[in-house]
Amino acid sequence: MLKYFTKRVLGIIPTLLCVLLFLFSLIYLLPGDPASIMLGPRATPTMVEALNKSLGLDQPVYVRLGHYVWDILHGDLGESVWSKHSVVNLLMSALPYTIALTLSSMGLAAFFGIIMGVLAATHEKTLIDHLITVLSLIAVSIPDFVAACLLMLIFAVRLRFFPVLGGGEEGNIGDQIRHLILPVIALTLGWLGYIARLVRDTTLEILDMDYIKVIKSFGAPMSYIAFKYALKNAIIPVVATIGLGVGKLLGGAVFVELIFNRPGIGKVITDAVFARDLPVVQGGVLIAALLFILANLVADLSYAYFDPRIQYE
Amino acid sequence: MPKNKVLIEISHRWDSYKIKSRLQIKKITQVIKVIRREPRGLIGASIIGIILLCALFSPLIAPFDPNEQDIANRFSVPSSEHLLGTDYIGRDILSRLIYGARAAAIVSICSVGIAVMIGVPLGAIAAYNGGIVDYVVILIFDVIRSFPSVIMILVLAAIFGPSLLNIILILAFTSFPAYGRVARAQTLCMKEEESILAAKSLGATTGRILLHHITPNILSPIIVLAGMDLAVMIMWESALSFLGLGLQPPAASWGIMLKQGYTYIETAPLMIIWPAIVLIITMLGCSLFAEVLRIALNPKERLPNE
Numbered sequence: 001m002l003k004y005f006t007k008r009v010l011g012i013i014p015t016l017l018c019v020l021l022f023l024f025s026l027i028y029l030l031p032g033d034p035a036s037i038m039l040g041p042r043a044t045p046t047m048v049e050a051l052n053k054s055l056g057l058d059q060p061v062y063v064r065l066g067h068y069v070w071d072i073l074h075g076d077l078g079e080s081v082w083s084k085h086s087v088v089n090l091l092m093s094a095l096p097y098t099i100a101l102t103l104s105s106m107g108l109a110a111f112f113g114i115i116m117g118v119l120a121a122t123h124e125k126t127l128i129d130h131l132i133t134v135l136s137l138i139a140v141s142i143p144d145f146v147a148a149c150l151l152m153l154i155f156a157v158r159l160r161f162f163p164v165l166g167g168g169e170e171g172n173i174g175d176q177i178r179h180l181i182l183p184v185i186a187l188t189l190g191w192l193g194y195i196a197r198l199v200r201d202t203t204l205e206i207l208d209m210d211y212i213k214v215i216k217s218f219g220a221p222m223s224y225i226a227f228k229y230a231l232k233n234a235i236i237p238v239v240a241t242i243g244l245g246v247g248k249l250l251g252g253a254v255f256v257e258l259i260f261n262r263p264g265i266g267k268v269i270t271d272a273v274f275a276r277d278l279p280v281v282q283g284g285v286l287i288a289a290l291l292f293i294l295a296n297l298v299a300d301l302s303y304a305y306f307d308p309r310i311q312y313e
Numbered sequence: 314m315p316k317n318k319v320l321i322e323i324s325h326r327w328d329s330y331k332i333k334s335r336l337q338i339k340k341i342t343q344v345i346k347v348i349r350r351e352p353r354g355l356i357g358a359s360i361i362g363i364i365l366l367c368a369l370f371s372p373l374i375a376p377f378d379p380n381e382q383d384i385a386n387r388f389s390v391p392s393s394e395h396l397l398g399t400d401y402i403g404r405d406i407l408s409r410l411i412y413g414a415r416a417a418a419i420v421s422i423c424s425v426g427i428a429v430m431i432g433v434p435l436g437a438i439a440a441y442n443g444g445i446v447d448y449v450v451i452l453i454f455d456v457i458r459s460f461p462s463v464i465m466i467l468v469l470a471a472i473f474g475p476s477l478l479n480i481i482l483i484l485a486f487t488s489f490p491a492y493g494r495v496a497r498a499q500t501l502c503m504k505e506e507e508s509i510l511a512a513k514s515l516g517a518t519t520g521r522i523l524l525h526h527i528t529p530n531i532l533s534p535i536i537v538l539a540g541m542d543l544a545v546m547i548m549w550e551s552a553l554s555f556l557g558l559g560l561q562p563p564a565a566s567w568g569i570m571l572k573q574g575y576t577y578i579e580t581a582p583l584m585i586i587w588p589a590i591v592l593i594i595t596m597l598g599c600s601l602f603a604e605v606l607r608i609a610l611n612p613k614e615r616l617p618n619e
Binding site for chain 2: 014015018019022026029137138140141142143145146149150152153157158246247248250251252254255258259269270273274276281284285288289292293296
């Protein structure tokens with residue numbers, strides 16, 4: 001396990017370096033002079049020069065790359081071109097909203113997805129199975145931004161069950177949870193359907209195995225077998241797709257946060273993208289990429305832990 | 314071994330290779346059979362077919378010009394004249410949905426096509442050569458995949474600006490590593506085959522082997538992946554247009570229509586509901602189709618009376 005662990009952890013270093021290099025080169029990908037583009041057409045030459053200086057654009061490339069990496073290693077992501085707030089602070093104040101959103105979606109999807117999947121598998125080819133299959137297929141087919149719009153239309157605008165916009169009053173947990181419900185449902189749907197189908201397929205495969213047949217022949221009831229023996233193995237593929245799920249949910253969070261106007265990372269990045277606030281974009285994308293890489297690493301490691309065969313491949 | 318015996322051996326292996334590629338064709342006809350037999354496949358295929366028809370013949374099918382405004386008639390409810398009603402400047406929603414199919418089809422087909430064209434050769438070359446080429450190509454794939462695709466697409470769309478060509482290129486750029494990975498894995502198995510050795514010993518160049526002997530044999534999983542990706546790309550086109558980073562108004566795109574509906578969410582719910590329904594049905598059709606495709610290509614899940 002230790003060998004596999006070191007191999008996987010060291011394996012992300014080249015990827016991390018390339019991610020940094022890509023983010024650093026973003027500024028050169030912008031067509032034209034970056035400072036004047038960020039400031040817009042009404043910028044005076046002195047403003048452009050000042051921004052060039054504060055972004056370090058007047059220095060040679062290798063010095064800048066060195067500074068960039070050095071600053072990041074010291075937890076400094078620069079400051080916003082417009083508001084002059086430190087990017088780290090901006091992102092840190094937004095991060096809890098996004099983490100609350102994605103984690104609760106992930107938990108809900110995993111919980112209900114596993115139950116639905118096991119139920120469908122143990123009742124194969126009955127009404128329950130067909131119902132769950134159809135429901136999960138529909139859930140998978142609704143893009144999260146469409147789900148968000150529809151949920152908002154039905155439950156917030158028409159029925160007025162939930163508040164329409166915002167992340168809730170700061171410090172008021174109840175209000176924040178009320179603001180969280182619709183976004184979480186919008187984000188959960190797709191992933192829930194995916195997990196339900198995945199768990200159904202693996203559980204079916206496991207229920208067909210010899211050791212389950214042996215337990216069955218001892219007279220154990222089906223529900224006992226499913227939740228005591230089959231579930232353990234059915235969870236493995238769910239764990240393996242956590243990395244994928246975090247990527248998908250982080251992506252979905254961008255749309256959901258925008259639609260419900262929640263102050264999360266996705267909203268910070270999109271706002272910065274439209275304002276051409278490059279330091280914020282770079283910082284936000286870095287954080288998102290880090291979360292994604294980390295989630296993939298955790299998923300890989302726990303997969304290897306649950307299924308030791310992986311380590312020897 | 315005498316020389317002519319070697320030649321006979323080679324020609325035998327050559328024949329086995331030809332039989333193999335014939336098997337591939339048989340597989341495809343088998344897939345079509347399964348799709349025709351399964352009601353889910355039929356439903357999926359007909360939804361996709363209707364959307365393709367709408368995309369191809371939108372000027373003939375649409376009752377109105379998608380950009381024809383009728384301010385006096387704005388926010389009108391469905392009637393015999395405007396089957397699905399009109400939007401905030403009196404444009405016919407049905408016509409705009411039909412033209413939206415065209416944007417969705419162009420973006421998804423072109424971006425998947427380009428992604429396949431870049432990813433498959435890269436993956437095949439990497440696997441065939443191995444060594445440093447393989448390492449570099451895999452690193453490129455890994456870096457692109459280490460960004461959550463939404464954020465990557467968002468940033469690239471913001472940098473290069475919104476236009477039809479840019480969306481297609483960006484979507485192709487973020488999705489080609491998936492094809493590269495599949496092509497690489499398939500080529501790794503394929504290159505150990507005796508038919509490849511036979512071709513090599515007959516003096517075929519690397520390029521010829523890759524193009525004529527490896528590519529045709531690794532295509533079937535790629536086709537499945539591409540089929541599933543079409544739906545994802547349709548979703549992306551709408552999502553980007555929804556954000557304002559895709560097609561720009563007044564173009565007719567499902568994403569733009571949804572966005573405009575979102576603006577009028579308090580007053581005109583139909584402006585959200587219609588594009589949402591069309592998007593969901595499209596995705597559903599693609600999922601059904603992909604599901605049956607998966608069943609058809611996975612012998613373990615073959616239907617009992619196969």
